[in-house]
Amino acid sequence: MMRRKLKVAVFKFASCSGCQLQILNMEDELLTLTDAVEFTYFLEASRATAPGPYDVAFIEGSISTPEQEELVRRVREESRILVAMGACATAGGIQALRNWLRLDDVKRAVYPNPEWVKALEHSKPVAEVVKVDYELRGCPVSKERLLSFIKQVLVGRKPYLRREALCMDCRRKGNVCVMVAKGIPCLGPVVQEGCGAICPTFGRGCYGCFGPSIDARPEALASRLREVGMKDRDVARLFKGFTGWSEKFRKVINELEGGAR
Amino acid sequence: MVSGGIYSGKFGELRKLFNALRLRGYRVIAPKLEDGVIRLKEVTSFDEVPYGWEDIQAPGKYSVREGGKHFRHGPDAPKRILYPPRLELFRLRPDWSVEYPKERFPPTALFAIKPCDLASISVMDRVQGGIGDPYYLALRKKLIIIVENCVEPGATCFCSTMGTGPEARDGFDIAYTRLDDNLVVFRPGSDLGVELLSELNIEPATDEVLRKYYDALKNASLKAKAPFELERLPDELELGLNSPVFKEVAERCFGCAGCNMVCPTCFCFDVIDEPELDGGAVRVRVWDGCFSYTYAEVAGGNFRKDLWARYRHWVLHKFAYWVRQFGVFGCVGCGRCITWCPAGIDLRETIKSVVEWVRSRGGG
């Protein structure tokens, strides 16, 4: 079933490079892939052109400027499969926190000459700009999932990665539920599996970097958290963390904050 | 039913029993306190078993405290050992030849597990055993079970209603009961149990001890009750298929399938086929659960697309369909799905409400 080498490109937009690092960290695994896959990296996507075509383009980072919008459109045209990789690309990332504030206020708070900063009103997930074929979630993405994804593309199959609630994986792994045993708020019940339940494994609640699971019910989790005594504000803050700008979480956050956005 | 007599001895005899198992080469898996939770783990020393600790369980809440007399089961059920959450089944080479993972099945002793968990093994004997799960059977064949009867059931326990506890009836090698700090009652339940007990320094229970024993277990059984009766329950629940209760409860449910995962009898699995770079592939079995969205999803639709339907399936499978499929209830009343539900949903209340709904409409 192995065919010619798969041409894979990795583009970085507004992000911390954590996801790319994750790919670079996969040296051992990548070595096994080198016969089958050819990687090209565009570390500073804003300056690079997109000389494709590519079999697979991984997009890291959210889309925050008009230039980036333009570029990601070109990448789309050049790529057979476009994958949004990481929390930034799939849900706007932490930088999407600014989406709840007025852009001018943010600029003024951060930069001495705010008028020089060209930025879109919102830090957008890639899917708000171009069609995304697959999402590899997480902050950073999971090595195992990335590798499995590539292998699946290599056999010519549409990649399949389970998208159920993290709780399933957390409990398969044998973690003790931190919500129940420690009273620590955890987004696991509404967040997609894939990270290997890292946070609960270390006794922390899930911060939601993988974003909403398939059929997630964040509204039910929010009411439970309030029922056990959390303030609306804190529940909203919890959901905002990494993937708050995802549609499902955004809705709950806005309801909690009573805002109309 | 229980074979052999009833004996009593001092607490120290339990240690001897434990050591005897180790001496015979058993891997001993027992309750063990880890990071504030009583787990079910391999232990090498009797002192690791959390005697002197107590857990406090409630819907969606769990904690432990020192100084309590009796511990109950924690989140881990024997299922985790006998039917592991993730199991590589085999590898296919590119030429379609099959390669099996090398497994070892050490003789294993489950020590101080609770009667509900013992009952879950007899349910698994019908399910995994009945369908001939080779991994399960390989471990099961070499399994020895020392069960600790429950003198103080927890707040989420309802083994009494399910007929699985607080006293173990059968299927164990040895059952013991801690009546007080230094008085333990022992019963053998198999030839091996008789043999092991005969090596201890114990004596036939006196009438006084017997009386104490019966009273303690009778008291316990009054506690571990759910607000419903088993008689006709499967039929009543099936009459309640259209009850609005499922929709009401599902409003609070996250659909996280945590309950499926902690339940000692849930057996559903997903099959994961992973390609290998050499052109072969691996097949892996992982626990799945009927609360998950994709569980009943097919190309072009989903037979249980709404969470209430998945919630209903869980309840109906455990308390109705299972009886039709395997001749026993799929629930042993351990209460794990109640304690370990992050939403704090109480299965017992759901069943009670459905039954009330059915009866209020003249059914049942």
Place this chain on the structure above:
Amino acid sequence: MVEGRLIPKPAVIEDVVDEAPNVRTFYLRMPEGYPEPKPGQFNELYVMGVGEVPISVSDVTQEGLVAHTVRVAGRVTEVLAEASVGDVIGVRGPYGKGWPVEQAVGKDVLIVAGGIGLAPLRPVIRHIERNRAKYGKLTILYGARAPRHLLYKYELEKYASIPNTELLLSVDKAEGPWEGHVGFVTDLIPKADIDPERTIAMICGPEIMMKFTIKRLYEIGLKDNQIYLSLERRMRCGVGLCGHCQMGPYFVCKHGPVFPHWFIKKYFWVEQI
């Protein structure tokens, strides 16, 4: 540990027939020891590293090749459909309980099929054709989205020429010259010459179509114990282990996929059972 039941064995694709858009039939040389499937049974077909899908047996040829008619529906079927003659795929089976061809001896047989649903019923037609004297009238009602989506177009007409057989076709949309019915396949039921006293009905198609069919069959006087249907559910193991295919207390993979209607009626009509 040897979980033999979940191991696919290699089978060679000896022939591929294009049936309709996105539908192809694969004729497989089965591995040594594979038992002869009964009409209505299915196999698990596996593409190396890609995955496995339950697919009905749609024919067994004189040479012993076992046919599977596959419609592209998702990840596995998409790759499977690309396979060609000489390729090797994995098979496990045959699984499940098939159509009541024995109980139907001496009776009229009514086949109602929608779309890909004709595939598991084709072996019934073959069986009756080969044992013509043992059965009464054969009625085949078959509906598809459009004429080009009809399966086995090259032999549909031949069905009509099996002695004492009535074939009625229906499409949702005609798209060009079309002599058959336009509408639902269930509309054909009153048009066909069916003797409700002596008929056994076998239905396969989307669940909603089967439900309408049953209602129509009631109208012409058929009883529950004369109606059989083949159910579809998500399947992961095909052999009663994984739980996915449950419908009420039944495992569709091993107790079905073909069920007498009276037997499952209590559950079948419950929303999202």
